Amino acid sequence: MNKSKILLLFAHxxxxxxxxxxxxxxxxxxxxxxxxxxxxAEYPSLNIDINREQQRLLDHDLIIFQFPFYWYSTPSILKEWQDLVLEYGFAYGHDGTALQGKRMLCALTAGGSEKAYRADGYNHFTIRELLQPLEQTANMIGMDYLPPFALFGSRTAVEEGRLSAHLECWQAVLHALHNNDYRFEDLAALNVLNDGLSHLSITTHG
Ligand SMILES: Cc1cc2nc3c(=O)[nH]c(=O)nc-3n(C[C@H](O)[C@H](O)[C@H](O)COP(=O)(O)O)c2cc1C
Known part of the structure; x- marks a missing residue:
């Protein structure tokens, strides 16, 4: 399989x-x-250039939204980006087939612990459940949705010495996604991509 060109859209x-x-x-x-x-940085006034963003999408195979989890969702610019860029006739509707067959991934950090993101936990829902509007958007526009890549307990990651391992894992995940070193079906149903590192041929220490 060909290598994937990755578009990373960062919102913080x-x-x-x-x-x-x-x-x-x-x-x-x-x-x-x-x-x-x-x-x-590109759109400090949220004045998103729709044509430029649509062209970027056309030029890539995998779209990654990278963001800190804010109020169980994305920072607002990512919603603005969706509302403006995923237009009728481009992403959906009559002749709106531009994104079909491409892949989508959310890479996020959450202040809450992994245990808090369970049915019996403090936040009641899993992180994947809370991101369902993005998952269903991907379904609706014909993109393949990968489970989110998440770092839990993000606010104490540095003081607990977890950052460098996370960055190493992130780098390895990006390489594997670029090289298409995995079968989509092995990952598709996971709660988080972090649970499927072996399917991406990634070994972690500790
Ligand atoms: C406005 C705001 C809303 C937040 N909402 C959540 C939330 O809903 N769930 C959660 O786990 N953490 C929440 N957090 C914590 C952030 O996710 C956390 O600060 C971030 O992941 C840290 O990443 P950073 O060091 O790159 O900023 C929130 C933080 C802010 C400032």
Whole structure:
């Protein structure tokens, strides 16, 4: 199978305070098979260039939304981006087939623990369940939706020494997704992509 060109759309409104997403974005930006876009830097007034964003989508095979989980959802610019860019006649509706067969991934960080994102936990729903509007958007426009790649307990990741392992894993995941070193069916039903690292031929330490 051909290698995948990756478009990474990063959304973080207060990057000076970011301990996890900013280094994740910097890591991805250095990889030559990734087009890394900082949405808040490009569109500080949310004045999104629809034609340019649609062309970016056409030029890539895998679209990654990278963001900190805010109020059980994405930061607002990603919603604005969806509302404007995924237009009728482009992404759906009559002749709207431009994104069919491409893949979508959410790469997010959550302050809550993994245990909190369970039916019997503090947040009552899994992270994948909470991201269902994006999953169903992918279904509706004919994209293959990968389970989210998530870091839980993000606010204590640095002080607990978990950041470098996460960045290594992130880099390995991006390489595997680029090389198509996996079968989509092995991953599709997982709660988080992190549970399927063996299917991506990734071994982790500890
Ligand atoms: C406005 C706001 C809303 C947040 N909402 C959630 C939430 O719904 N669930 C959660 O687990 N963490 C929530 N958090 C915590 C962030 O997810 C956490 O700060 C972020 O993942 C840390 O990443 P960073 O170091 O790159 O900023 C929220 C934080 C902010 C500032």
């Amino acid at each position: 409104p207060s990057q000076r305070r970011s301990e996890v997403n900013r280094p994740m974005f910097d890591t991805a930006s250095k990889m030559d098979f990734i087009t890394a876009v900082d949405l808040y």
